[in-house]
Amino acid sequence: MTEGTVTGGPVAEGAAAGTPAAASAAMTTSVLLRAAGTIVLLAVFAAFPLVFTNPLIPTYGIFTLIFIAAAAAWNIFSGYTGYISLGHAVFFGTGAYFTGIATKDWHVPGSDVFALLLLTGVVGAIVAVPFGLVALRVRRHTFVVITIAVFFIFQLMAYNLQSITGGTSGFLAPILNFAAATYNNPFYYTALAIAVATVAVSWLIRRSRFGLQLRAIRDDEDRAAGLGVRTMQVKLSAFVISAAPVAMVGGLTWYFTISIDPTSAFDPLFDIAIALMAFLGGLGTVAGPVLGALLIEPASSYFQQQVSIGYIFQIAYGALFLVVILALPRGIVPTTAELIARLRARRTGQAGAAKPEPVVVSAETVPDTSSERA
Numbered sequence: 001m002t003e004g005t006v007t008g009g010p011v012a013e014g015a016a017a018g019t020p021a022a023a024s025a026a027m028t029t030s031v032l033l034r035a036a037g038t039i040v041l042l043a044v045f046a047a048f049p050l051v052f053t054n055p056l057i058p059t060y061g062i063f064t065l066i067f068i069a070a071a072a073a074w075n076i077f078s079g080y081t082g083y084i085s086l087g088h089a090v091f092f093g094t095g096a097y098f099t100g101i102a103t104k105d106w107h108v109p110g111s112d113v114f115a116l117l118l119l120t121g122v123v124g125a126i127v128a129v130p131f132g133l134v135a136l137r138v139r140r141h142t143f144v145v146i147t148i149a150v151f152f153i154f155q156l157m158a159y160n161l162q163s164i165t166g167g168t169s170g171f172l173a174p175i176l177n178f179a180a181a182t183y184n185n186p187f188y189y190t191a192l193a194i195a196v197a198t199v200a201v202s203w204l205i206r207r208s209r210f211g212l213q214l215r216a217i218r219d220d221e222d223r224a225a226g227l228g229v230r231t232m233q234v235k236l237s238a239f240v241i242s243a244a245p246v247a248m249v250g251g252l253t254w255y256f257t258i259s260i261d262p263t264s265a266f267d268p269l270f271d272i273a274i275a276l277m278a279f280l281g282g283l284g285t286v287a288g289p290v291l292g293a294l295l296i297e298p299a300s301s302y303f304q305q306q307v308s309i310g311y312i313f314q315i316a317y318g319a320l321f322l323v324v325i326l327a328l329p330r331g332i333v334p335t336t337a338e339l340i341a342r343l344r345a346r347r348t349g350q351a352g353a354a355k356p357e358p359v360v361v362s363a364e365t366v367p368d369t370s371s372e373r374a
Contacts (some may be wrong), residue, residue, distance in 0.1 A: 009052060014133050027254050042196070049188045058184040062256060064297040065191035066249045070270075071277040071289035072198045076205060077242035078275070079284040081235055082218035083140055086271045090131065090154045091243040092123040093265035095250030097158065098123045100171055100260055110176060114190050117248045124247020125240045132239040140222075151266065152289030158262035170261030173254060187256045191249065198245040203286045205241075214238055218284070269317065272302070283330030291332060294318075 045065075049058040078085050099120050103113055132272070135146040158165045164272065167173075205211040213234045216224035225231050254260045274289075277296050280345025304313055328335060 006341045014119070016133070045192055049185050053181070055184060060298050060301050063187050063190050063301055064244050065195045066253060067273065067277060067297045068290050068293040069191065069195040069198045069245045071250050071274040071281075072202050072286075073242045073245040073294045074274045075278045075283065075285075075289045076198075076202050077235075077238045079278055079289070080205070080211060080214035080218060081238060083136075083143050084275065085147045085242075086144055086268075086275070087131070087151040087208070088149050088242070088246050088274065088308060089268065091127065091246040092250035092253075092267075092270055093154060093158065093262075094258045095120045095124050095247030096254040096265045097165055097250030098247070100173065100254050101164065103174065104171065108190075109174075109281070111186060112172075114186065114252075117140070117190070117194075117251050120251040121244035121248040124243045126249075127247075128240045130240075130241035131243075136235050136239065151268070151271070155262055155266035157212040158266060165262070168261060170259055170265075173258045173260075182242050187252065190252055194245055194252070194281075197362055199286065201241065201287075201289060205238075206286055210237070215284070216269060265339050269314065272317060272321065273297075276317070276324065279321070280324050280328070281332060282333030282335075285331070285333045288331050288333045298337065 045061075048061050052058060070088070073083065074088050077083065099113065099116060102108065102116060102119070108116055131150055135150065138146060147162065159167060161167075176183070205214070213224065213229045216227070216229055217231055217234060221231055249263070251273075254265075257264075261313055273296070277292030278289040279292070280288075281290065281292030300313075301315075303316065307313060324331075330338075
């Protein structure tokens with residue numbers, strides 16, 4: 001008998017579902033859904049201060065956007081390289097002091113201060129170069145210690161360089177003549193622009209060859225160097241890029257809160273907060289730090305408004321960090337994605353098990369009975 005294959009119905013449909021065309025269609029649908037979700041989220045952010053006219057609510061929104069930008073920027077370096085920095089408050093404080101000093105000495109008026117934030121980002125990146133050249137000469141755990149040491153050096157400088165920083169008194173921002181009903185809007189939309197730009201840069205880096213090199217360093221730095229990655233240059237570049245948005249939001253925070261001093265400019269809780277946000281949402285992902293900031297910062301602001309005892313807030317921060325590290329080490333976004341993938345695989349496996357296998361008929365499998373009939 002000639003060799004042949006008998007297939008039909010359910011099996012053919014299953015085969016069709018696994019074709020490259022079907023996979024491409026599924027991928028296109030996923031991309032369209034993500035794009036639509038991003039557009040909807042941006043529209044919600046844009047309309048937020050127009051819908052909520054109570055000044056307190058947009059204030060929460062401003063600080064949330066500030067921390068979205070800071071956490072996303074921190075993730076560009078620490079999330080992609082695996083080097084956990086506890087010194088990014090250096091850039092936040094530097095940005096705040098530079099914006100304040102420049103505004104005072106250069107007599108920058110009113111809304112022109114918002115344009116000055118671009119230069120603030122450049123200053124933050126410049127400060128990150130010598131900081132990174134020193135700190136990145138060592139590996140991960142020692143790097144954490146050096147970032148903490150540099151942070152305290154900058155904080156002590158802010159306390160003691162009184163002729164420049166104002167010492168413990170700090171200095172105040174100029175009075176703004178914005179309309180009371182829309183006073184928060186310029187700050188809100190500036191924070192939104194910085195946050196969107198930072199997340200967009202994070203997304204571009206993750207999809208680029210540069211991002212692949214960063215993740216190779218995170219997985220195995222020695223092997224990455226052996227494959228030709230210039231690890232020091234790549235790490236330093238990511239460190240400098242991550243510093244600029246943090247400095248910009250530092251300057252914006254000074255202008256919004258009206259005052260700055262060493263304690264608020266160089267706050268160790270700032271470093272803990274952005275690290276916690278990235279860990280909670282998903283370290284090394286684009287959406288993770290955004291989700292973490294959206295969850296933690298509004299709750300944090302509300303908690304601080306309701307509880308007058310400062311150390312309670314610090315204890316809560318530390319406890320939440322411990323819970324996240326122990327119970328959800330990969331973060332919400334990777335854990336959820338893995339769960340969805342498992343559910344899909346389970347459904348696919350059950351559907352495949354229900355389908356009959358194709359029946360293959362060949363001369364080798366069918367016994368020859370012609371001799372018996374003879």
